[in-house]
Amino acid sequence: xxxxxxxxxxxxxxxxxxxxxxxxxxDGESRVERGPSYYVPFDPQLRDRWKRALAVAKxxxxxxxxxDDLGASEKILTLxxxxxxxxxxxxxxxxxxxxxxxxxxxxxxxxxxxEALTVQIGDGPLLAQExxxxxxxxxxxxxMTFGGQGAPLIPVYHAALSANLPRDCKAPVVxxxxxxxxxxxxxxxxxxxxxxxxxxxxMLIDQWVEAHGGGAYDKGGRIAASGAVVPALxxxxxxxxxFSGNLRRSLDxxxxxxxxxxxxxxxxxxRTLAHVTAAAILKSATHLPEPPKSxxxxxxxxxxxxxxxxxxxxxxxxxxxxxxxxVAGFDGGAMEAEAWAYLAxxxxxxxxxxxxxxxxxxxxxxxGVLAPAKL
Ligand SMILES: Nc1ncnc2c1ncn2[C@@H]1O[C@H](COP(=O)(O)OP(=O)(O)OP(=O)(O)O)[C@@H](O)[C@H]1O
Ligand SMILES: CC(=O)N[C@H]1[C@@H]2OC[C@@H](O2)[C@@H](O)[C@@H]1O[C@H](C)C(=O)O
Numbered sequence: 001x002x003x004x005x006x007x008x009x010x011x012x013x014x015x016x017x018x019x020x021x022x023x024x025x026x027d028g029e030s031r032v033e034r035g036p037s038y039y040v041p042f043d044p045q046l047r048d049r050w051k052r053a054l055a056v057a058k059x060x061x062x063x064x065x066x067x068d069d070l071g072a073s074e075k076i077l078t079l080x081x082x083x084x085x086x087x088x089x090x091x092x093x094x095x096x097x098x099x100x101x102x103x104x105x106x107x108x109x110x111x112x113x114x115e116a117l118t119v120q121i122g123d124g125p126l127l128a129q130e131x132x133x134x135x136x137x138x139x140x141x142x143x144m145t146f147g148g149q150g151a152p153l154i155p156v157y158h159a160a161l162s163a164n165l166p167r168d169c170k171a172p173v174v175x176x177x178x179x180x181x182x183x184x185x186x187x188x189x190x191x192x193x194x195x196x197x198x199x200x201x202x203m204l205i206d207q208w209v210e211a212h213g214g215g216a217y218d219k220g221g222r223i224a225a226s227g228a229v230v231p232a233l234x235x236x237x238x239x240x241x242x243f244s245g246n247l248r249r250s251l252d253x254x255x256x257x258x259x260x261x262x263x264x265x266x267x268x269x270x271r272t273l274a275h276v277t278a279a280a281i282l283k284s285a286t287h288l289p290e291p292p293k294s295x296x297x298x299x300x301x302x303x304x305x306x307x308x309x310x311x312x313x314x315x316x317x318x319x320x321x322x323x324x325x326x327v328a329g330f331d332g333g334a335m336e337a338e339a340w341a342y343l344a345x346x347x348x349x350x351x352x353x354x355x356x357x358x359x360x361x362x363x364x365x366x367x368g369v370l371a372p373a374k375l
Contacts, residue, residue, distance in 0.1 A: 001027070002027040002028050002029055002345075002349050002351075003027060004025055004026065004027050004031060005025070005026065005027070005028070005100040005101055005345045005348070006023065006024075006025050006035075006098060006099055006100050006101075007023070007024050007025075007026065007099070007100060007101040007102065007103060007341035007342070007344050007345050008021060008022070008023055008024075008085060008088065008099055008101075008102045008103070008133070008341055009021070009022050009024065009102075009103045009105075009336075009337040009338055009339060009340030009341030009342070009343075009344065010081050010084065010085070010102060010103065010104050010105060010337060010340060011105045011336040011337040011339075011340050012042075012077070012081070012105065012106070012107050013105075013108075013179045013180055013336060014108060014179055014180030014181050014201075014203060014253050015179055015180040015201075015202055015203060015206060015217075015300060016042065016047055016050045016051070016107070016180070017041060017042065017047070017206075017216070017217070017300070018039055018040050018041035018042050019039070019040045019042075019080060019081060019084045020037065020038075020039055020333065020334055020336060020337035021037060021038040021039070021040070021084050021085065021088045021337055022034070022035070022036075022037040022038075022331075022334040022337035022338040022341060023035030023036055023037070023088075023092070023094075023099075023341065024338050024341035024342055024345075026160075026341070026342055026345050027345070028342065028345035028346040028348070028349050028351050029160075029351070030160060030163060032160050032161065032164075032342065034330075034331065034334075034338060035092075036088075036091075036092050037331060037333070037334035037337060037338070038084070038087070038088045038091065039333065040080070040083075040084045040087070042080070044216075046076075046080070047216075049073055049076065050073070050077075050107060050109075052069075052073075053070055053073045053107070053109050053121065054109055054110075054253065054254075056068045056069070056070050056073075056109075057070060057109035057110040057119060057121075058110065060109075060110050060117070060119055061117075063117060063118070063119050063141065066121075070109070070121065073121060074121040074122065074123055075123060075126065077106065077107055077121055077122060078122055078123040078126045078127050078130070079126075079130065081104065081122070081127055082126075082127055082130035082131050085102065085127075085131045085133070086131065096131060096132040096133045096373075099133050100133075100134070100345075101133065101134050101135070101136060101341075101344045101345060101348060102127070102128075102131065102133050102134070102135045102136070102341075102344065103135075103136050103137075103139070103340035103341045103342070103343050103344030103345075103347075103368075104122055104124055104127055104135050104136065104137040104340070104344075105120060105122070105137075105139070105336075105340050106120035106121055106122020106137060106138075107120060107121050107122060108120050108253075109121050110252070111150065111151065111250065111251075111252040111253075112252065113144070113149035113150055113151070113248070113249070113250050113252075114248075116144045116145075117144075118140045118141065118144055118150040118151070120137075120138065120140060122137055122138075124136070124137030124138065124369060124371035125371040127371070128371040128372060128373045129373070131373070132373050133373050134370060134371065134372050134373050135344075135370070135371045135373075136343075136344035136347045136348065136368040136369065136370055136371075137368065137369055137371060138367075138368060138369045139153060139340075139343055139344075139347065139353060139367050139368040140153065140367070141367065142353075142365055142366065142367035142368070143353065143354045143359050143361050143365060143367055146361045146362050146363065146365045147360065147361055147362040148354050148358075148359030148360050148361030148362075148365070149248070149249045149250040149359045149360050150250060150359065151183075151197065151249070151250035151359065152177075152183040152185070152195055152196065152197060152249075152250065152358065152359070153339070153343060153353055153354060153358075153359075154175075154177060154183070154185065154195075154335070154336060154339045155175075155185040155193050155195035155355075155358040156193070156342070156343070156346070156352070156353060156354070156355070156358070157335075157338065157339035157342045157343065158175040158185040158187060158195075158339075159185070159187055159191070159193055160342065161175075161330060161335075162175075162187040164329065165296070165328055165329075166327075166328055166329060169294045169296065169321075169323065169328055170293035170294050170321070171187075171188075171189045171293060171294070172186060172187065172188055172189060172288075172289075172290050172291075172292050172293060172294075173186075173187055173292065173293070173294045173295075173296060174186050174187075174285065174288065174292040174294070174295050174296070175187070175295075175296050175298065176198070176281055176295050176296065176297045176298070176299075176311075177201075177298050177299040177335070177336065178201040178202060178277065178281075178297060178298070178299040178300065178301025178302060178304075178307065179201050179202065179299040179300060179301070179336070180201055180202055180203035180206070180253060181197050181199070181200060181201050181203060181251050181253070182197070182198045182199055182200070182201035182277065182280065182281055182299070182301065183195065183196065183197045183198055184196060184197075184198045184281065184284060184285060184288070185358075186288045186289060186290075186292065188289060188290070192289065192357065193355055193357045193358055194288055194289050194357045194358075195249075195357065195358040195359075196248075196249040196250070196284065196287070196358075197249060197250045197251040197284075198280055198281050198283075198284035198285070199242065199243070199251070199256070199276070199277070199280025199281065199283070199284055200237070200251075200256040200273075200276065200277060200280060201277055201299065201300075201301050202217065202277070202299075202300055202301050202304070203253060203256075204256060204257075204258045204259075204273045204276070204277075205217065205218050205224075205270055205273045205274060205277070205304070206218075207258040208258045208259065208266075208269045208270060208273055209223055209266065209269075209270055211258065211261070212261075212266040212269070213266070214266050214270065217300075218270050218274070218304060219303075220303065220304065220305055221270075221274055221304035221305040221306035221307060221308075222305075223266060223267050223270040223271075224267065224270040224271040224273075224274040224304070224306040224307075225271075225305065225306055226267045226271075227264075227265065227266075227267030227268040227269070227270055227271030227272075228267075228268055228271055229268075229271055229272050229275045230263070230264050230268050230269075230272045233259055233263055233264060233269075233272050234272050234275050234276055234279070237256065237273075237276045237280070238276060238279055238280065238283060240256070242255070243280065243283045243284060249358075249359060249360050250359070258273075259272075259273075270306075271306065274304060274306040274307045274310060275306075275310055277301060277304075277307050277310075278307050278310035278311040278314055279310070279314060281295075281311060282311070282314045282315065282318070291318055291319075291320070292315075292320050293319070293320050293321070294320060294321050294322075294323065295311065295315055295320060295321070295322045295323070296323055296324075296325055296328045296330070297311070297322060297323065297324050297325060297332065298324075298325040298330065298332035298333075298335045298336075299332065299333075299335075299336070300333070302324045302325065302332050308322065308324070343368065344368065346366065347366055347367060347368030347370070348370070350366050351366060352364035352365055352366055353365065353366055353367045353368070354367070
């Protein structure tokens, strides 16, 4: 039996909107006690820097390379995470000695699963030194070494949470994470895990509204609510071979691109892309072992009312219900950060992070690199 540990998880996801911080007490197995969470948005200059980092990272052919100013961006990103941990500790009256471990995702700047290449910038040893807490980082690489796609990693945490679902949440249950990219975790009644990325989440909506003067994202889905779906545009996305071809489990930000200027008005574009986000989830769900009865939605997309309404309508046609994570008793905004805390503890104990049914890895494998606070 593993001992309970107190861990902090740090996530800055593909939306590149900010850093989620969450505290968890866990044994890395079935015991999970959720603690406080915190969110630090990136200011616009930093978001521009991460966007440039994505462009620069395209030149990477080997995962340790840091072309151009990518090394400088990695250091800045790491110091942003260090600052987020320090303010989280101060706000919660905690000191580094209260925390056993930090799980650090870093920022994905390149993800090419077909070439077994995934790069998350984030300097684990520097973070450990800055905050005085042991850090587990680089959690995707080992999965790829063993033939996995390096993502999604959250399913093992969804499986742990599934033990505490409310009774009226009928099995089989699927957890849907609508971040920049969306992903699904199916938890079978016998504990079988089946998971994969399911399509674009908010990233196309964010890129579209930002390029057309609508702000960084479509708050509440208000822009989409005043528009109409452009059927030909929606179909173009939904006919992508990603949904029908041999199941590719993980996506990169560049795999789907926003519509071109002039293809729709701001509102119609936002409405169409919200429809695509919801329809892509249902389309991908046809690859699951069984039709789900309940969808539990987490990630920023659960706050877009148009995505949620569409998802609810489309799922109802198949006899399934859709609820936001909060209705199931979870925190839909902090769940990924909690997952990184959970994964860090599993990594410490050498427990598997990924499984053949989640990333396509050849056998269950652990992962992550430990950077001790004191060398
Ligand atoms: N109030 C809101 N209304 C509508 N959309 C929102 C709201 N708040 C956040 N979002 C959307 O959610 C996105 C952030 O979601 P989230 O934090 O889950 O993404 P992420 O951490 O980048 O995820 P991932 O790594 O899974 O891609 C924002 O970019 C925005 O599009
Ligand atoms: C390579 C990478 O960073 N992938 C992210 C991304 O964002 C969502 C989806 O694509 C998922 O596969 C993954 O993140 C989640 C948290 C995961 O690994 O479970």
